[in-house]
Amino acid sequence: MDMSSQQPETLPQRRTYFRLGIALVVIVVIGLAVTLLPRIFAELRYPLDYEELIVKEGTEHDLDPFLVAAVVYAESRFHPEATSPVGARGLMQLMPQTAAGIAARMGESDYTQSTLYDPETNLRFGTFHLQGLMGRYNSNEAAALVGYNGGGTAGDRYLAGDRASVPRESLRYVEKVQAAKAAYQELYPVRLSTNRDVEQFFEPAAPEPLVNILLRAVQTAVVNRINQ
Template identity: 35%
Template sequence: MDRTKIRRPRLFTWYRVLPLAAVLIMGLVAFCYSFAPGLLFKSLYPFSYEEEIVASATRHGVDPYLVAAVIRTESSWDASAVSSKGACGLMQLMPETASDMVAKGFVDGEAYDASNLTDPATNIEFGCAYLSYLITYFKGETDRAIAAYNAGMGNVDQWLGEHTVLHNAITFPETQTYLARVNNARERYRQIYPNAFV
């Protein structure tokens, strides 16, 4: 018997190495995403306007990390952002919403101009007021407030009328994604900037 003709399978042939390499790379990415130091993620989760966020969040009793998460999700920290529907600034507020916050007494209309929503301090003030209003309306249920920030209070009320668990009730894929993105960003900001609001 000719031994040169017997071929044994090699452990490290290309069709075995590629899947192993892919699994290894995905594992490293997942590990880094979960446990990497904050420096790695600071570029993904930028942070600005600390003083404005602290002042407005404190005044309205809102978690400043939630404010940072909404800003990142809504505008990616672009103070001049304007949506196709007319939402403006860092927290993407509609001018009507800002005017409503003045009318309801949540924001001092003389100190903050509802028509100047591209000004970071003004936008953050109105955004914090609106978040506070939504959180109070939904009796402290932050997830409901976040969903309403995206989809409107009427939609959230309707969903809750049909199902008691918000995540199961939301019928807008955009709002489901929005809620997950804001909550994820909120946790990331807490991890990366643990002393930002001390």
């Protein structure tokens, strides 16, 4: 083919290429948004904080950190200064009288009600309490959650199969916590792992975001085409 016979591109043609490039960028961005938005919304719905303390206290009290995180979510949505209308306090919403009994059993003589707003103290007491309920109900997670929400008698009835006498609020609480636990397992498998340090050490470096790669490729192609 005689290359000299080819006509040079006109300015309108270059503008067309540029517009096509911009359109491609928009399509890529929209596609990525559609892909990423569900996870973004899921993380907004199920936030996570204090994960190091949750893993530490959960592990020390033989509890699944994902379960502990789900209880914190259901109780306070990770607000350490949360206070309920009936006086429950902190991340795991402990009643002061319950916490006083826990402090006595744990040998913590410096307990005061205000310490329930300390995340580490609240998580330590809350996981101790939940561990006790798991032992009382033979590791039946649902019964332990009923007991955590509705008291020991409600947990006993649930374990015995007398669901009709269990408060509806406690049954809904079990569903809420278990749904949150499943969400945390999907969203934060590394951050709440009991092998978190090892997994993070071997976890490969995060790759460059795909959107940056695609945008740079499109930009280069468009510029090269215009400059030809």
